[in-house]
Amino acid sequence: xxxxxxxxxxxxxxxxxxxxxxxxxxPYIEMxxxxxxxxxxxxxxxxxxxxxxxxxxxxxxWVLDGNYNRTRAVxxxxxxxxxxxxxxxxxxxxxxxxxxxxxxWSQQELWPGTGNRESFRRSFFNRxxxxxxxxxxxxxxxxxxxxxxxxxKYAHIRFVRITSRQDAEKLITELKSSL
Numbered sequence: 001x002x003x004x005x006x007x008x009x010x011x012x013x014x015x016x017x018x019x020x021x022x023x024x025x026x027p028y029i030e031m032x033x034x035x036x037x038x039x040x041x042x043x044x045x046x047x048x049x050x051x052x053x054x055x056x057x058x059x060x061x062w063v064l065d066g067n068y069n070r071t072r073a074v075x076x077x078x079x080x081x082x083x084x085x086x087x088x089x090x091x092x093x094x095x096x097x098x099x100x101x102x103x104x105w106s107q108q109e110l111w112p113g114t115g116n117r118e119s120f121r122r123s124f125f126n127r128x129x130x131x132x133x134x135x136x137x138x139x140x141x142x143x144x145x146x147x148x149x150x151x152x153k154y155a156h157i158r159f160v161r162i163t164s165r166q167d168a169e170k171l172i173t174e175l176k177s178s179l
Contacts, residue, residue: 007087026062031065
């Protein structure tokens with residue numbers, strides 16, 4: 001089973017992706033780990049796509065965590081399920097703020113070997129703030145994902161829209177019973 005979790009930054013896609021991977025005994029792949037390099041430098045697209053292809057080819061089944069819309073041709077080529085974590089704006093923003101504060105306080109390295117850590121300045125007072133990104137992309141992501149669900153090009157893909165914790169629990173139960 002190949003599953004891609006998508007959603008706005010702070011929506012909870014990483015938490016749910018990790019939980020799904022653990023419950024289904026599938027490898028977990030985090031796209032941010034493939035993308036981010038030291039000093040908050042992104043990986044150029046040609047290299048990023050190679051890293052993604054390599055990661056997806058390591059197992060016949062996996063749970064992939066991440067949006068990166070420019071990678072759809074690769075990540076959705078043989079996908080079975082796309083899980084869109086679509087909690088409301090207030091909840092998503094609250095989760096993003098809570099996560100940013102927690103990460104800034106703990107100074108945990110976000111992706112191994114990058115040295116990238118959140119800071120209060122970067123999270124709350126910077127033009128590249130993940131919180132600003134959440135605010136700017138929440139609505140446009142919703143429009144894009146609804147269009148994807150209705151796009152005949154993706155008719156072969158099962159889309160699951162998660163709008164509550166109960167939806168998430170129901171999906172986990174359903175997928176576990178289908179194994």
